[in-house]
Amino acid sequence: MMSSSPHLVASLHHTIATHTSDVNSVAFSPDGKLATASGDKTVRLWDTEDFTEVSASPLVGHAYYVHCCTFSPFGTLLATCSTDGKLILWDVKLGTKVATFQHTSKQSIRVCRFSPDSKFIVSGSDDETLALWDVTTKTLVRSYNTCHDASVVACSFTPDSTFIISGSSNGDLRVWDAKYGHGKVLTYVLEGHDLGVTSCDFAPHTKVENSGVTECVTYKVATSGQDNLVKIWEMTADLSCTLVLRQKLTFKGHEGTVNFCCFSPDGNLLASASIDKTVRIWDPSTTQQLCVVEGHTRYVTCCAFSSDSRLLASGSNDKLVMIWKITTQEDCIDNYKEPQCAVKVEKKEDAHKHLESWSAEDVGDWLVQIELGQYKDSFVSNAIDGTELCNMDDKTLIDLGVTALGHRNKILRCIKTAQNKPTITRSVSNISDNGIPDEYLCPITRELMKDPVMAEDGYTYERSAIQGWINKGKDISPMTSIPLKTKHLIPNRSLKMLIQHYLESGKI
Structure with missing residues (x-):
């Protein structure tokens, strides 16, 4: 391979x-x-x-x-x-x-x-x-x-x-x-x-x-x-x-x-x-x-x-x-098309809907987005709309057939994220399943960064990932699609220190 x-x-x-x-x-x-x-x-x-x-x-x-x-x-x-x-x-x-x-x-x-x-x-x-x-x-x-x-x-x-x-x-x-x-x-x-x-x-x-x-x-x-x-x-x-x-x-x-x-x-x-x-x-x-x-x-x-x-x-x-x-990490770079943290543009005014105003179909589509689409039919058939979603708890999820603890935790975590940022729908990759703060993950590989560096676009990446992106002749930001005027990378020592403290805390 x-x-x-x-x-x-x-x-x-x-x-x-x-x-x-x-x-x-x-x-x-x-x-x-x-x-x-x-x-x-x-x-x-x-x-x-x-x-x-x-x-x-x-x-x-x-x-x-x-x-x-x-x-x-x-x-x-x-x-x-x-x-x-x-x-x-x-x-x-x-x-x-x-x-x-x-x-x-x-x-x-x-x-x-x-x-x-x-x-x-x-x-x-x-x-x-x-x-x-x-x-x-x-x-x-x-x-x-x-x-x-x-x-x-x-x-x-x-x-x-x-x-x-x-x-x-x-x-x-x-x-x-x-x-x-x-x-x-x-x-x-x-x-x-x-x-x-x-x-x-x-x-x-x-x-x-x-x-x-x-x-x-x-x-x-x-x-x-x-x-x-x-x-x-x-x-x-x-x-x-x-x-x-x-x-x-x-x-x-x-x-x-x-x-x-x-x-x-x-x-x-x-x-x-x-x-x-x-x-x-x-x-x-x-x-x-x-x-x-x-x-x-x-x-x-x-x-x-x-x-x-x-x-x-x-x-x-x-x-x-x-x-x-x-x-491979190279495949990730080659296939990278959309910024992981970018807002997904929805039809008409959907991107600006508050969570409480979602229809049951909106909830079903949201489950697909967070890669738990196997539960869509259960939620839709039980008329779980945005209001019901906001009042979701662990027991209700079990009743809906979400028996896996990890899946229930992920749904509850994603609900909280959607409530905090009601005007956008984020891709699943913006949510770390294992609880790692998103800013500690490289936007390209979605892995915990070991050598974080800041590019000219103001975003921080794992050095090998962004360097691989640049080495392939790509002169635009992987996050904003705006041209990178310089290929100079600046070590993000503050973030590296925070990641080190996070690792030493034993949280992962």
């Missing part, structure tokens, strides 16, 4: 607030569907065009927590596994069960993954074993039942479907043969992560070297763990299946257990989800942190990239699934 590893910008694209318990797993299909698995015993399917729930959803068949969901490479099957000890294969189009598997112990199954060639699926269980299943014949091929001394919570196939790596809550990593079904461990690392491994994922590309004597294949695998770290390992294998697994890189930045990690389908990005309530996106070749995605109010349990690497879904104990649009 990008070669020079520019910083990324993650903007909230959509929020799913349907699940009634923890969201434990999310997965995109190659044909435009999103699966979400929850502690409420259900798996739900969504169309990524508009994030409406598909007719086959929800998939109901598990008796307890659903821990994991994963699509087959062609997107026709979905596998789910649960505390009930079952691994279920579903027909995605019909929403019907295709097969149900169980480890012989019938203990909780924590993780499942399809092989890239679609022939097999592997599952890891609390019984300390891996099971390899044939998708076509729906039979058990092999049970890998040696060496792990704790729950198997992570597993992944190499991109050529030849090997499987597994990780346990003890912290060890082990590699197994997947091509021939041999049950012997091929190589291992006893201390992959201190306190326990949580997930693993192979990069989509391999490197093949031929020395003339033998051929050697190199794989790259990412792992996450209870030690707050994400690691990249390099695994090499020759024709005799002699394997070597070496740690290459360590990613530091999370402030709590990293629950999940995954590569983007193109292999250029690595995402990690953590107990610290963030998702972080990294350059997997340099360990450079490209973006910190914040929005969940509780632990982030999982994340997944869409097939084009442009969307990132995250699930959390806050019961929400958030879908983020991923763009």
Whole structure:
């Protein structure tokens, strides 16, 4: 997706607030569907065009927590596994069960993954074993039942479907043969992560070297763990299946257990989800942190990239699934068309309407503007006009179907803003969802500024953002569209000091 590893910008694209318990797993299909698995015993399917729930959803068949969901490479099957000890294969189009598997112990199954060639699926269980299943014949091929001394919570196939790596809550990593079904461990690392491994994922590309004597294949695998770290390992294998697994890189930045990690389908990005309530996106070749995605109010349990690497879904104990649009900072500058704080010109006299005089349709349009348009029909059908909006409280919002606490807080906050400035309607980007004062955010990237500078137009920007704007030959103000007579940038030291104090106060 990008070669020079520019910083990324993650903007909230959509929020799913349907699940009634923890969201434990999310997965995109190659044909435009999103699966979400929850502690409420259900798996739900969504169309990524508009994030409406598909007719086959929800998939109901598990008796307890659903821990994991994963699509087959062609997107026709979905596998789910649960505390009930079952691994279920579903027909995605019909929403019907295709097969149900169980480890012989019938203990909780924590993780499942399809092989890239679609022939097999592997599952890891609390019984300390891996099971390899044939998708076509729906039979058990092999049970890998040696060496792990704790729950198997992570597993992944190499991109050529030849090997499987597994990780346990003890912290060890082990590699197994997947091509021939041999049950012997091929190589291992006893201390992959201190306190326990949580997930693993192979990069989509391999490197093949031929020395003339033998051929050697190199794989790259990412792992996450209870030690707050994400690691990249390099695994090499020759024709005799002699394997070597070496740690290459360590990613530091999370402030709590990293629950999940995954590569983007193109292999250029690595995402990690953590107990610290963030998702972080990294350059997997340099360990450079490209973006910190914040929005969940509780632990982030999982994340997944869409097939084009442009969307990132995250699930959390806050019961929400958030879908983020991923763009580069350069994209933000290139696509920047309207000042984020500029007044939006409305038809006729609408821009000068007081909040109390809004019609129900005005309220509905306002909800769309603040990116909560999923509630528009409920507000309009209940005749919530401007007067009713001014008297809105938390209980009324719940009655209207706004169950997500973050959404209720945002609506109440936006109402207050509209009441204070009744003659204008502001774009959603002018309102910081996490409560950060708007003046601390760069008008271009909408991120907290680290090096604020003032341009000739009198506005303050993040230095790299406005410099990027200028370097692209744009000689007008991004805020006023008035020509910039000079490209000179003046450090805004006062604002930088205020931002520093804000950070030290612990408010974010």
